[in-house]
Amino acid sequence: MEPSRDVPWAEHEKLCLLTEIIKASPVSSDALFHFVRAHGIQPRWFDMALPQGTDVSLRHAPPTNVTEQAALSANARLPSRTS
Numbered sequence: 732m733e734p735s736r737d738v739p740w741a742e743h744e745k746l747c748l749l750t751e752i753i754k755a756s757p758v759s760s761d762a763l764f765h766f767v768r769a770h771g772i773q774p775r776w777f778d779m780a781l782p783q784g785t786d787v788s789l790r791h792a793p794p795t796n797v798t799e800q801a802a803l804s805a806n807a808r809l810p811s812r813t814s
Contacts, residue, residue: 740748753763783804 766772
């Protein structure tokens with residue numbers, strides 16, 4: 732039996748859990764990009780970890796918003812991978 736959690740979840744814990752749920756889900760990147768666009772989410776490029784092997788030059792000239800990053804299709808100018 733697992734111990735009960737008496738302390739409410741902190742916001743950062745909820746976000747971490749939701750991130751892991753999304754990562755393990757079959758939800759497409761197109762659906763997630765649509766969610767980001769629909770909710771007006773502005774990426775904080777300097778506050779986020781980029782995927783391993785991603786070109787860090789994105790941090791030097793981040794787009795002003797995700798929508799400007801080419802209509803958010805699955806192949807729309809995602810950070811390039813280094814060889």
